[in-house]
Amino acid sequence: MAEKIHPDATSALAGLLVDGMTIVAGGFGLCGIPETLIDGIQASGVTGITAVSNNAGVDDFGLGKLLRTRQIRKMISSYVGENKEFERQYLSGELEIEFAPQGTLAERMRAGGAGIPGFYTRTGVGTVLAEGKETKEFDGETYVLERGIVADLAIVKAWKADPFGNLVFRKTARNFNPMAATCGRVTVAEVEELVGPGELEPDMIHTPSVFVQRLILATHNEKRIEQRTIRQEAA
């Protein structure tokens, strides 16, 4: 069996990073983001990245780290609201942004990973996000053609993996990670816990090993919370 487990992010990313590449990253907000691999990409100094991710992190966390170092040239995202450095670079023209509706972005990853180059959706019809895109009528409704995404590299965060690369995610940290894992020409996963062969219940695996080429034990699991909302315990 080809060894998928690497000792660290640098090793797992070796030979995969090229200036101008497209990288898809799992995560929603700051939840379920591949913190260790983002640090590895930052350390590599690779630039001109097109980053496909639902959000852009915050100034000093998540993809925000790669924005700060100007390693990202373009973002494909649904919502980028929490990032001041993003705003500055975007307004000054240093950074390009392509907005995709959130469900369309998820489906574009799933389609790309499943060998589907395009699909029709009602989402966005009649809005600026459908401008210039082909439309088609089905049963009297108008739908817009959206493209599947295949990236040079996918980076994902999972809860558990076995040595084969089978992945299990935890709660809402799953989000975009399963689709991101399918749509990278190479997919690197970082996981909170590595378990032995046979220790994952086959029926409970979210991402089958075929989608994962390289694997590391995550060393950054800060899991920063964006909105810490608390309920007072009843007296």
Add this chain to the structure above:
Amino acid sequence: MTDMPKGWSRDQMAARAAAEIKDGFYANLGIGIPTLVANHIAPDIDVTLQSENGMLGLGPFPTEAEVDADIINAGKQTITELKRTSYCSSADSFGMIRGGHIQLSVLGAMEVAENGNLANWMVPGKMVKGPGGAMDLVAGVRKIIVLMDHAAKDGSAKFRKACTLPLTGTNVVDMLITNLAVFDRADRSSPFVLRELAPGVTAELVRSLTEAAYEDGLATRQAA
């Protein structure tokens, strides 16, 4: 404008929207005032709340001890799970939404047009944050309720003949609850009908602060 009645509070608007939730519904509540709707659902109504980041069956905010960074809602707030909770990927979550499996969504808005067009994501010239899941929700959820202030701070109408801001969706709004009034329509080929007024608010005031055409359903309601 100085003696204009304030009408309903945000909580009262949320409570009015909550009254539209029927027993057994699966519903998605947007960020902001729509989140307050959850606080006003009657105890005898069983509703399952969905969050588009892949959670079905949202519980209340956690206590300090219950906080789990891996359990958040679409507003990135920490949340708890319930016995019925299930998690899924974002693709499956939007399959629920786009596929018409969610009965109701409550959203905020900047403008609503008389033909049901909605603008709630972008102001040209200002920093654009992106549509998030709003375009998917209005395209797929079966009933869309909008909560918004009836008029802008300068008194200009937000319920308009046509939206002036970039659209989130075309012909997607089924019900509009403002601080002054409630409008709904029978289906998406019907005009909006004025159904209710907030206390102290007259039909004339609503008319004067509305650019959209709508039918007056107050008289027929009283006669019925």
